[in-house]
Amino acid sequence: MEVLPQLIVNGLLLGGAFALISIGLTLVFGIVRVVNFAHGELFMAGLFGAWLLSSKVGLTPYLAAVPLVVILFAAGAAMQRFIIQPLMDADPHIQIFATVGVGTALINLALILFGADIRTSELPWAREPVRFAGLSVARGFLVAFAVSMVATAALVLFLKRTHLGRAIRAVAQNRNAAPLMGIDVPRIYIITFGIGSACVGLAAAVLSPLFPAFPTVGTYFALTAFVIVVLGGMGSLEGAVAGALIIGLVDSLAGYYVAPDLKEVVYFLIFLLILVLKPAGLFGVRGSE
Amino acid sequence: MSLLRLENVSAGYGAVEVLSDVTIDVAPGEVVTIVGANGAGKTTILRTIAGLVRPRSGRKLIDGRDVSALKPPAIVDLGITLVPEGRQLFPFMSVRENLMLGAYKPAARAAIPERMEEVLALFPRVRERLDQYAGSLSGGEQQMVAIARGMMANPRLLMFDEPSLGLAPMIVKQVFEIVDRVVAAGTTVLIVEQNIYHTLSIATRGYVLENGRIVMQDTGPALLRDPHVRRAYLGV
Ligand SMILES: Nc1ncnc2c1ncn2[C@@H]1O[C@H](COP(=O)(O)OP(=O)(O)O)[C@@H](O)[C@H]1O
Ligand SMILES: [Mg+2]
Numbered sequence: 001m002e003v004l005p006q007l008i009v010n011g012l013l014l015g016g017a018f019a020l021i022s023i024g025l026t027l028v029f030g031i032v033r034v035v036n037f038a039h040g041e042l043f044m045a046g047l048f049g050a051w052l053l054s055s056k057v058g059l060t061p062y063l064a065a066v067p068l069v070v071i072l073f074a075a076g077a078a079m080q081r082f083i084i085q086p087l088m089d090a091d092p093h094i095q096i097f098a099t100v101g102v103g104t105a106l107i108n109l110a111l112i113l114f115g116a117d118i119r120t121s122e123l124p125w126a127r128e129p130v131r132f133a134g135l136s137v138a139r140g141f142l143v144a145f146a147v148s149m150v151a152t153a154a155l156v157l158f159l160k161r162t163h164l165g166r167a168i169r170a171v172a173q174n175r176n177a178a179p180l181m182g183i184d185v186p187r188i189y190i191i192t193f194g195i196g197s198a199c200v201g202l203a204a205a206v207l208s209p210l211f212p213a214f215p216t217v218g219t220y221f222a223l224t225a226f227v228i229v230v231l232g233g234m235g236s237l238e239g240a241v242a243g244a245l246i247i248g249l250v251d252s253l254a255g256y257y258v259a260p261d262l263k264e265v266v267y268f269l270i271f272l273l274i275l276v277l278k279p280a281g282l283f284g285v286r287g288s289e
Numbered sequence: 290m291s292l293l294r295l296e297n298v299s300a301g302y303g304a305v306e307v308l309s310d311v312t313i314d315v316a317p318g319e320v321v322t323i324v325g326a327n328g329a330g331k332t333t334i335l336r337t338i339a340g341l342v343r344p345r346s347g348r349k350l351i352d353g354r355d356v357s358a359l360k361p362p363a364i365v366d367l368g369i370t371l372v373p374e375g376r377q378l379f380p381f382m383s384v385r386e387n388l389m390l391g392a393y394k395p396a397a398r399a400a401i402p403e404r405m406e407e408v409l410a411l412f413p414r415v416r417e418r419l420d421q422y423a424g425s426l427s428g429g430e431q432q433m434v435a436i437a438r439g440m441m442a443n444p445r446l447l448m449f450d451e452p453s454l455g456l457a458p459m460i461v462k463q464v465f466e467i468v469d470r471v472v473a474a475g476t477t478v479l480i481v482e483q484n485i486y487h488t489l490s491i492a493t494r495g496y497v498l499e500n501g502r503i504v505m506q507d508t509g510p511a512l513l514r515d516p517h518v519r520r521a522y523l524g525v
Contacts, residue, residue, distance in 0.1 A: 166382075169379070169382065174378070177379065179341065180371050181393045182365035183393055184360070
C-alpha cells in the first residue's frame with residue numbers, strides 16, 4: 001500500500017467531514033457577527049443526541065440526522081433569540097462571554113447526565129473499509145464526506161437562489177439597508193443561528209459512528225473549526241470548505257511525517273502564519289459572503 | 290386624509306434630541322420637500338418615518354392609523370420606502386439581486402419580473418449593468434440602482450434622502466430627471482435635497498427645518514421666492 005496517496009485521501013475525507021462544522025461557524029460569524037464559542041459544545045450535544053437516539057430509541061445514527069437537524073436548529077435559534085439578541089447592542093466581549101457561558105453550561109450538563117465516560121454510537125458498518133486502487137477508507141468517512149459536500153452545496157444554493165437566502169446575504173453585506181427592503185433583521189439572525197447549529201447537528205449524526213461522545217469532545221472540534229474558519233476567511237463559505245480540506249491534509253500528513261502528538265502544533269503554526277501574513281484569510285473579502 | 294402625518298413628533302439618538310415637535314403632512318399625489326441646513330435633522334425625519342428611529346413623543350400616522358411603534362419592515366409593507374442617503378446598496382450582489390431585494394416584501398415578490406421590466410424602462414443604464422456587482426458601478430449608476438431598487442416595491446410614498454449628494458453636475462441632472470419621472474408616474478414623493486432649487490420648483494409643498502423644528506411651510510414656488518429661504522439656502 002502506497003503511504004502518501006493513502007494519507008492524502010484520509011486527509012481530504014477528514015477535511016470534508018470538518019467542512020460542515022466549520023460552515024456553521026463561519027455562517028453565524030459572517031451574518032450575525034458573533035463568534036459562537038459554544039459551537040463545539042453544540043456538536044458535543046449532537047453526538048450525545050445521536051448516541052441516545054441510536055442506543056435508546058434504536059434509530060441508526062444516520063437516520064438520527066433528521067431529528068438532530070431539527071432539534072439543533074431550534075436550539076441555535078433559541079440561543080440567538082433569548083441569549084445573544086438581548087445582548088446585541090452590548091459590547092462584543094459580553095456576547096463572547098455569553099457564548100462561552102452556554103458552552104460551559106452544556107459541558108457541565110453532559111457531565112451530570114452522562115458522566116465522563118465515552119459513549120459510542122454502534123454502527124460497525126461505518127468502520128468497515130472500502131478498498132479501491134490500492135487505497136482503503138472507512139465507509140463512514142465516505143458517507144460523512146459526501147453528506148458534508150452535498151449539504152454545503154445545498155446551503156450555497158439556498159443562499160444564492162431563494163428570497164430568504166438573498167435576504168440573509170443582504171444582512172451580511174449591509175445591515176443598515178436591509179430593514180429598508182422590508183427584511184426583519186433580528187429574525188434573519190435567529191434563522192441564521194439556527195442554520196449554523198443545524199449544520200453541526202447533521203455533522204454530529206454522520207460523524208457519530210466514527211467519533212465517540214464525551215463531555216469535552218467539542219473542544220477539539222471547535223478549535224479545529226476556528227483554525228479552518230480563520231484560514232478560509234471569516235464569513236466565507238468557500239473559504240471554510242477549502243480551509244477544511246487543507247487542515248484535513250495537514251492533520252493527516254503531519255500526523256504521519258511529524259508526530260501524531262504534534263499535529264495540533266502544526267495547525268496553530270498555520271493559524272498564526274495566516275493571522276500574520278493574510279489576516280483576512282485565503283478567501284476573505286469582508287462582507288462578500 | 291393624509292397618506293402620512295407626523296404629529297408633534299420629537300425624536301433623537303441616545304440623550305440627544307434631534308427633532309422637536311415636528312408636524313408634517315403628505316397627501317396622496319403630492320411632492321413634498323424638506324429644506325434645511327446640514328445637521329438640521331432632515332435625515333432623522335426620514336428615518337423616523339421609515340421606522341428606524343422611534344418617536345419619543347407625538348404620533349406617526351399612515352392613512353390615519355397610528356403606526357408609531359411599527360418596525361421598518363411593517364412600514365415597507367404599508368407602502369412607504371426610503372431611498373437612503375449614500376445609496377446603501379448590497380455591494381457584492383449583482384444589480385439584479387439588489388433590485389429583487391427591493392421587492393422582498395411578500396406582496397411584491399410574485400410580480401418581480403413584470404415590475405423589473407417597468408422599472409428598467411425608466412433606467413436604461415441600469416439594465417446594461419444588471420449582472421455586475423452593485424459595488425463596481427460609478428456613483429451615479431449606484432444612485433440610479435438605489436432609486437430603481439426603491440421603486441421595485443411599488444411604493445405609494447417614495448422618500449429620497451439627498452439623491453444628488455456627491456455626484457458630478459451632469460449626473461445630478463440625470464438624477465433629477467429620474468425623480469421627475471417618478472413624480473410623473475403618479476408616485477407620492479417626499480424628498481430631502483441640498484440642491485433645493487430643483488426640488489422646490491417641482492414641490493407641491495415644502496417645509497423649512499431649522500435645528501430640528503419646522504419654522505416655515507408653503508408651496509414650493511412660494512418658498513423659492515421667500516427672502517429668508519433665498520438668503521439662507523440659496524445664498525442670494
Ligand atoms: N446615529 C446618530 N447618533 C447620534 N447623533 C446622530 C446620529 N445621526 C445623526 N445624529 C445627529 O443628529 C443631528 C441631525 O442629523 P441628520 O438628521 O443627519 O441631519 P441632516 O440630514 O439634516 O443633515 C446632527 O446633529 C447629527 O450629528
Ligand atoms: Mg442628511
